[in-house]
Amino acid sequence: MRAHERYGLKRVINARGTYTPLGVSRSSERVREAVGEALAEFYDMDELQAAASRRIAECTGAEAGTVVHCASAAITLAVAACMTGPRIDRVEALPDTTGMNNRVVLPAGHAVNYGHPIVQDIRLAGASPVLAGSADSCSINELDGVLSGQSVACLLLVSSRLVHGEPISLTGAVAAAHRRGLPVVIDGAAQDMRIGELLATGADLVLISAQKYLAAPTAGLVIGRAESVAAVRAQEKGIGRSMKASKEGILGALAALDERQTLDLLQWRDRQARKVSDFAHRANRIPGISARAVPDRAGMPISRVHLHIDPARVGQSAGAVAETLRAGDPSIRVMEDDAENGVLALELVPLDSAELDTIIERLDELSSPHRDS
Numbered sequence: 001m002r003a004h005e006r007y008g009l010k011r012v013i014n015a016r017g018t019y020t021p022l023g024v025s026r027s028s029e030r031v032r033e034a035v036g037e038a039l040a041e042f043y044d045m046d047e048l049q050a051a052a053s054r055r056i057a058e059c060t061g062a063e064a065g066t067v068v069h070c071a072s073a074a075i076t077l078a079v080a081a082c083m084t085g086p087r088i089d090r091v092e093a094l095p096d097t098t099g100m101n102n103r104v105v106l107p108a109g110h111a112v113n114y115g116h117p118i119v120q121d122i123r124l125a126g127a128s129p130v131l132a133g134s135a136d137s138c139s140i141n142e143l144d145g146v147l148s149g150q151s152v153a154c155l156l157l158v159s160s161r162l163v164h165g166e167p168i169s170l171t172g173a174v175a176a177a178h179r180r181g182l183p184v185v186i187d188g189a190a191q192d193m194r195i196g197e198l199l200a201t202g203a204d205l206v207l208i209s210a211q212k213y214l215a216a217p218t219a220g221l222v223i224g225r226a227e228s229v230a231a232v233r234a235q236e237k238g239i240g241r242s243m244k245a246s247k248e249g250i251l252g253a254l255a256a257l258d259e260r261q262t263l264d265l266l267q268w269r270d271r272q273a274r275k276v277s278d279f280a281h282r283a284n285r286i287p288g289i290s291a292r293a294v295p296d297r298a299g300m301p302i303s304r305v306h307l308h309i310d311p312a313r314v315g316q317s318a319g320a321v322a323e324t325l326r327a328g329d330p331s332i333r334v335m336e337d338d339a340e341n342g343v344l345a346l347e348l349v350p351l352d353s354a355e356l357d358t359i360i361e362r363l364d365e366l367s368s369p370h371r372d373s
């Protein structure tokens, strides 16, 4: 008996993307096998982390890498690493930062809430977030002004959906921090297809959620300069104890990285684009719904389907349509950020054709009673 039946859990069709409250992603058979194998074995965890570092370095071109519990943990541990370096007395003292520089600067528009406030990841290490510029924009000059003083690091965020306002130049921001001798950490949690680009900004550490598009079990990849990665690993003797990677997390993430190496990205991209355009085409035939493909804003190689709901013809608002989809069985979850403007967004990457059919059928049913009015 499967967990859905045994525990009476709802069936969910997740069209919200790599969304943590819905279980994030679907792992391939190869990744599931790697996790199953790991769970049955013992490993010398230092040796496993060393192997992970080598493999991450090979796959990304970075000097080193390590695996921690998740990207949120990676932010806290990267901040901790910037404050302590390799010093064990400092590692054991955190979150007490007496005698350490502890200000972490980020552009105000990057102080997002991805389920909780990102500045809390900074505070968890004992550091103090300091915001530069305004929510709408932060110039390199404004950033530089705040980087002076007791700063210990600069944190930048790259996200398709969370960052709003005028984008800051990542390379410009990295250069400004480096001119002041400060390390830069980039939270690119859902940007695993752009790791090379993010490293090329000169950032010291790039942080990735392995469970998002890589579709590994929950794990955070910390990728970058060997010295910085070593300082993150040093946190295992301190606050990192409660943020450690599991053996199955590490081996699942490595299997997912291996799989990514053999992925034909152009073919994958074509397949995703076709899926999106086919779906939009079918949705467009439903009266009162107009659908179009919208490319990812941050540069991930995917598009999402935006459904514009005409309430007069469908008989309910976009928000009500989302609610109806959610209340059904299976429960269909879509992105509602723009529902006020009549738009629902769907991400199709992990969905199979039967699930796509179900979504189309349900949209069709919901609009049909109003068809002749």
Ligand SMILES: *Cc1c(COP(=O)(O)O)cnc(C)c1O
Pocket (backbone or CB within 6 Å): 020, 070, 071, 072, 073, 114, 157, 158, 159, 162, 187, 188, 189, 190, 208, 209, 210, 219, 220
């Ligand atoms: C998902 C996400 C995180 C948190 O990642 P976890 O691996 O779930 O901890 C952090 N930052 C951004 C921008 C995210 O999208």
